[in-house]
Amino acid sequence: MRRELVLLSGLTLLPAMIGPLEAEAGGFVVPLCGGGVVTVPGGPSEGPPGPPQGPCCAKGCQSGSSRKRLDRSQ
Structure with missing residues (x-):
């Protein structure tokens, strides 16, 4: 019986x-x-609509100063 279970698995x-x-x-x-x-x-998709982008452009931009900063002067 054990051999049959191994074959079935x-x-x-x-x-x-x-x-x-x-x-x-x-x-x-x-x-x-x-x-x-x-x-x-x-059908097969050619990719997302819009201009082609490399993997570097797909990440979010965090280098700008648009993020809120903590006020540590107090």
């Missing part, structure tokens, strides 16, 4: 070892209440 971990399977991203069809359907496109 190995088989259950097989999808995690292989990873997700490749799927074609097309679109999906949404049925409407009044009849008919709407096709929502869903």
Whole structure:
């Protein structure tokens, strides 16, 4: 019985070892209440809209003096 459990546990971990399977991203069809359907496109994304930025520009700017300072003169 122990051998069967080891085999079963190995088989259950097989999808995690292989990873997700490749799927074609097309679109999906949404049925409407009044009849008919709407096709929502869903393809690979090129990235976020706007100008391309490097990883350096994605961080917040903390070098300005716009932060509140503690009044330590008292």
